[in-house]
Amino acid sequence: MSTQPIIVSASPHVHSDRTSKKLMYDVVIALIPAFIVSIYVFGIGALIVTSVAVISCLLFEYLIQKYLLKTAVTITDGSALITGILLAFNLPSNLPVWMIIVGSLVAIGVAKSSFGGLGFNVFNPALVGRVFLLVSFPVQMTLWPTAIVNNSTVVDAVTGATPLGVIKEGLQYGETITQMSTKIPSIIDMLLGFTGGSLGEMSALALLIGGIFLIVRKVISWHIPVIMLATIMLMTGIYWFIDPEHYANPLIHILSGGAILGAFFMATDLVTSPMTKKGMVIFAIGIGIITVVIRLFGAYPEGVSFAILIMNAFVPLINKYFKPRRFGSKIKAKIV
Amino acid sequence: MLKTFPKGGIHPPENKITSTKSIKRMPTPKVVYVPISQHIGIPAEITVNVKDKVEIGQVIAKSSGFVSSNIHSPVSGTVTKLDKIIDTSGYKKQCIVIRTDIKDESNFEDIEYPLKKDISLEPKDILQKINESGIVGLGGATFPSHVKLSIKEGAKLDCLIINGVECEPYLTADHRLMLEKAEEIIVGIKILMFALHIDKAIIGIENNKKDAIEVFKNLIINEKSIKVAALKVKYPQGGEKQLVRAILNREVPKNGLPLDVGVIVHNVGTIFAIYQAIQHNKPLTERVVTVTGKKLENASNYWVKIGTPIKDLVDEVGGLPEGTRKIVNGGPMMGKAIKNMDVPVTKGTSGILVIHEDEASRGEQKNCIRCGECVDVCPMGLEPHLLMNLTEKGKYDDASNEDIMTCIECGSCSFVCPSHRPLLDYIRFGKHIVKKLNTAKN
Numbered sequence: 206m207s208t209q210p211i212i213v214s215a216s217p218h219v220h221s222d223r224t225s226k227k228l229m230y231d232v233v234i235a236l237i238p239a240f241i242v243s244i245y246v247f248g249i250g251a252l253i254v255t256s257v258a259v260i261s262c263l264l265f266e267y268l269i270q271k272y273l274l275k276t277a278v279t280i281t282d283g284s285a286l287i288t289g290i291l292l293a294f295n296l297p298s299n300l301p302v303w304m305i306i307v308g309s310l311v312a313i314g315v316a317k318s319s320f321g322g323l324g325f326n327v328f329n330p331a332l333v334g335r336v337f338l339l340v341s342f343p344v345q346m347t348l349w350p351t352a353i354v355n356n357s358t359v360v361d362a363v364t365g366a367t368p369l370g371v372i373k374e375g376l377q378y379g380e381t382i383t384q385m386s387t388k389i390p391s392i393i394d395m396l397l398g399f400t401g402g403s404l405g406e407m408s409a410l411a412l413l414i415g416g417i418f419l420i421v422r423k424v425i426s427w428h429i430p431v432i433m434l435a436t437i438m439l440m441t442g443i444y445w446f447i448d449p450e451h452y453a454n455p456l457i458h459i460l461s462g463g464a465i466l467g468a469f470f471m472a473t474d475l476v477t478s479p480m481t482k483k484g485m486v487i488f489a490i491g492i493g494i495i496t497v498v499i500r501l502f503g504a505y506p507e508g509v510s511f512a513i514l515i516m517n518a519f520v521p522l523i524n525k526y527f528k529p530r531r532f533g534s535k536i537k538a539k540i541v
Numbered sequence: 542m543l544k545t546f547p548k549g550g551i552h553p554p555e556n557k558i559t560s561t562k563s564i565k566r567m568p569t570p571k572v573v574y575v576p577i578s579q580h581i582g583i584p585a586e587i588t589v590n591v592k593d594k595v596e597i598g599q600v601i602a603k604s605s606g607f608v609s610s611n612i613h614s615p616v617s618g619t620v621t622k623l624d625k626i627i628d629t630s631g632y633k634k635q636c637i638v639i640r641t642d643i644k645d646e647s648n649f650e651d652i653e654y655p656l657k658k659d660i661s662l663e664p665k666d667i668l669q670k671i672n673e674s675g676i677v678g679l680g681g682a683t684f685p686s687h688v689k690l691s692i693k694e695g696a697k698l699d700c701l702i703i704n705g706v707e708c709e710p711y712l713t714a715d716h717r718l719m720l721e722k723a724e725e726i727i728v729g730i731k732i733l734m735f736a737l738h739i740d741k742a743i744i745g746i747e748n749n750k751k752d753a754i755e756v757f758k759n760l761i762i763n764e765k766s767i768k769v770a771a772l773k774v775k776y777p778q779g780g781e782k783q784l785v786r787a788i789l790n791r792e793v794p795k796n797g798l799p800l801d802v803g804v805i806v807h808n809v810g811t812i813f814a815i816y817q818a819i820q821h822n823k824p825l826t827e828r829v830v831t832v833t834g835k836k837l838e839n840a841s842n843y844w845v846k847i848g849t850p851i852k853d854l855v856d857e858v859g860g861l862p863e864g865t866r867k868i869v870n871g872g873p874m875m876g877k878a879i880k881n882m883d884v885p886v887t888k889g890t891s892g893i894l895v896i897h898e899d900e901a902s903r904g905e906q907k908n909c910i911r912c913g914e915c916v917d918v919c920p921m922g923l924e925p926h927l928l929m930n931l932t933e934k935g936k937y938d939d940a941s942n943e944d945i946m947t948c949i950e951c952g953s954c955s956f957v958c959p960s961h962r963p964l965l966d967y968i969r970f971g972k973h974i975v976k977k978l979n980t981a982k983n
Contacts, residue, residue: 217952
């Protein structure tokens with residue numbers, strides 16, 4: 206007999222080897238390809254922005270938990286790390302360091318801790334931080350450094366708009382899509398990430414690799430990303446089909462801006478997305494529609510962040526009304 | 542495509558270590574402890590006194606109501622005490638202590654009855670005999686079988702399902718029984734079909750027991766009315782409602798029974814017990830128990846007399862290994878952890894699982910990250926995270942409205958929760974309170 210006491214607990218006595226920590230670090234791993242591309246494209250700026258965001262998110266989480274809330278410190282669970290990376294991925298690579306720190310404070314302090322910490326937040330913390338910076342510092346937040354690889358002679362100081370920004374601006378000046386075609390990067394460039402934009406949303410390909418990794422590892426289900434992107438594609442496709450001179454083609458809408466980053470990494474945030482598959486479908490369609498409406502008819506060229514945050518607010522309602530079907534409810538007993 | 546139930550379910554590591562070990566006979570213990578409540582329902586009434594001599598198979602406690610069951614002496618010997626001892630529930634329960642007569646050879650015989658195919662009893666007598674023989678559901682629920690078989694006039698019943706799923710990891714008692722007593726089980730099925738006047742029976746077996754599927758397929762080649770359904774391996778397919786859905790695509794209504802969709806389900810162990818009762822006049826005094834665990838020296842399957850202390854079983858397989866931290870009566874998903882090794886084997890004991898310290902402790906509970914895994918795996922379409930939350934806050938009416946009472950306590954939610962939340966613990970507690978509240982209301 207062993208000297209240690211026998212444990213008596215209720216069943217089940219076995220557990221799957223998945224833990225929330227492993228899920229979180231899978232997300233971190235999935236973000237690595239996009240991070241590598243962003244360093245390749247933007248150089249040291251991408252590294253600085255990401256490090257500052259990650260370190261300040263972890264630090265704020267630690268300080269708030271230890272000194273303000275006086276609870277157990279859980280900074281190793283990976284959630285603040287993800288918030289930091291995703292926040293950085295949604296920022297221009299030349300944003301001043303102090304702004305990044307402010308954004309991190311808003312993300313961790315306001316969007317996460319004030320709701321009760323991990324699992325209780327209604328809105329995606331990284332997006333709250335991002336949107337806070339966007340409305341507070343609109344100029345700095347929309348000055349996108351151009352990809353270094355395209356402008357190897359001039360490293361700094363060159364800024365340009367995102368493809369979506371170019372189109373929005375062009376349309377305001379009465380240009381047609383054909384007239385703007387030289388200013389819009391090619392589909393291949395957008396796929397690989399050689400355009401302007403936030404540092405993590407550059408390469409659709411790298412993000413897709415990470416996203417597929419998450420689906421294969423069953424960290425996220427395919428429902429939200431696929432349906433959200435399909436909705437964007439369908440809606441923009443209809444407009445493009447009707448009037449290709451004033452509406453960009455659906456591929457541009459999918460590949461540029463934060464559509465793919467948002468679809469695979471932000472909208473699928475476990476905490477702030479619906480519980481059931483049915484709910485996820487509604488949620489994803491909602492994000493797709495709001496994104497397209499903002500992009501085509503709103504003041505901002507990009508609308509993924511807002512769309513996700515708006516739909517985040519509906520998640521409790523979606524969870525309430527789109528429940529799984531109870532076994533044995535509302536059926537006609539059929540006897541053969 | 543193998544059949545299965547569509548919503549929810551999990552596939553925990555199977556660990557069927559003992560699936561190749563044929564069933565051995567556990568030596569008859571010197572003393573047996575026979576609880577009078579080994580079934581769901583009213584405990585049986587003791588009919589013997591201290592110092593009485595009893596024979597094997599003699600009724601020592603008789604059924605005390607419709608939902609109750611006879612208890613028979615597993616040994617011949619002398620009643621030494623009518624005492625309260627701790628059973629699997631952890632509470633002290635009334636039990637009959639019998640000292641085995643070591644001079645009586647019948648205690649140590651291993652009788653192999655010849656296969657008897659002809660059914661001589663009339664349907665009514667068959668049901669009567671099942672009632673008298675103290676047969677209860679041996680899959681673990683221990684619901685008295687005669688109650689299940691008492692079908693009201695006019696009820697539509699067209700199919701008997703035999704549950705050979707054994708979806709619990711580790712357990713192989715039913716698997717071995719199917720391999721070794723297949724012909725007897727087929728006769729048992731015919732007895733029930735005859736007694737209930739039904740002409741369709743399907744044996745449901747998960748595909749990790751291919752040998753058992755083969756054995757039955759070969760035996761029923763000339764039987765038109767009996768079929769074998771190979772099922773995809775998925776827990777909790779052995780649950781009656783999941784099994785009926787998997788095999789017949791019929792959904793038992795909420796709060797209903799399989800009978801509501803014309804089906805009756807019996808475990809293979811129960812079918813074998815019925816065979817023995819009807820054909821060989823043998824009451825239920827022993828059953829197959831899997832004694833297993835990753836670190837056990839000789840994990841195997843045994844014929845065990847009811848009332849044998851679990852300690853005897855563990856000693857038989859080489860004693861508790863170093864570092865044992867948990868002993869489970871049943872499988873790892875739904876079995877009950879026990880502390881006291883003197884707990885006797887009862888009619889519902891399908892296995893004894895010894896768990897090493899590596900796997901005995903639960904993970905640290907973390908915040909719910911609202912991943913929805915528990916919702917995905919719940920075979921009853923419930924929202925375990927919500928039920929736990931409502932129970933935690935004392936909102937029992939809301940929990941009741943969210944169908945907490947339909948939970949079958951399979952534990953899939955607790956198994957998958959990446960934050961190690963004790964979902965099922967709370968749901969059980971919530972169910973307990975809701976049940977009390979409902980009783981108070983009526």
